[in-house]
Amino acid sequence: MKHRIFFIFLLVGALACEQTLDRPLPEHTPRLVVYGFLSPGEIVDVYVSRSYGPLDELSIDELLIPDASLDLKLGSSSYTDPTYIDTIFFPSDPNTATGAYRFAAARPEVGQTVSLEVSHPDYETVSAQTVVPNPIEVVGGNLEQNAYREVQPDGSGEYQSLLHITVDDPADITNFYRVGECWMGVEDPNQPNNLIWEPVEVLGPAVLSQSGGYVADGTYASDESINGQVGDLTFLVRLRNAFDDPAQIQEFAVREVAVFTETADEAYARFQEDLDLQRNSLGGISLTAPEPIIVFSNIENGYGLLGGLVTSRDTLR
Secondary structure (H helix, E strand, O other), X not given: OHHHHHHHHHHHHHHHOOOOOOOOOOOOOOOEEEEEEEOOOXXXXXXXXXXXXXXXXXXXXXXXOOOOEEEEEEOOEEEOOOEEEOOOEOOOOOOOEOOEEEEOOOOOOOOOEEEEEEEEOOEEEEEEEEEOOOOOOEEEEEEEEEEEEEEOOOOOEEEEEEEEEEEEOOOOOOOEEEEEEEEEEEEEOOEEEEEEEEEEEEEEEEEXXXXXXXXEOOOOEEOOOOOOOEEEEEEEEEOOHHHHOHHHHHHOOEEEEEEEEEEEOXXXXXXXXXXXXXXXXXXXXXXXXXXOOOOOOOOEOOEEXXXXXXXXXXXXX
């Protein structure tokens, strides 16, 4: 007990100390920051800005690059004259207005190789390349309620449920799959022909832990284990308490499951995985001093992402 009290005082004292170090940070060399998100049949918007140092305070106008030169290639077709739009919203933050270069005539196709080069006289030229992913082809699946009962040290238990999705995976291309949203249609006890739609929280791809239960492993499920075949992807999900109680399962019969899925190329999947890790690591106090999480970028000589993403909706019965 004395050791615990001493440790608490030591921690509080360490947090209360303040020391100013007169050591300048390394000078920051601005680089181009480029984001392009590709979907089959959709117009291409490319967002261009610049990086800045940790102590810099720049306005949005100082960050945006409205006079860059862009060269976009979809397969053998080249597009070099985009329209600059300065009032479009950045997809990852709808509250922040930023500029975009719009290629209205460019419509990527599934399996197409896309390359991009961005140049400006004040910055080093950057480039990136990716392949537009295939939409997911779901051929079956089910929601497995109470797949495992996770027992706590005090003897209480928490039930875990799994979402199984059977996918016909295309060969010769690496895809990454994610369930972005899931709903289950539960039979109304008072009106058997009516379904009550309840949200299902998808935690991520499910893997068995050493304790015997399931844990979520990241955000996207790779097609590595089923590449070019029909196979199952399993996601760990969390249901509302009433639907996780085995005693009440008969009263809440699941008749349909609606899944909103995403197929991403490797670049987008790696970027999103790192971004989720970074977001989850913010806040709180860590006594283990973890290394900073650097978000993946496939922009050569710069920062950002050129990635492909396809969304689909399927119903499992």
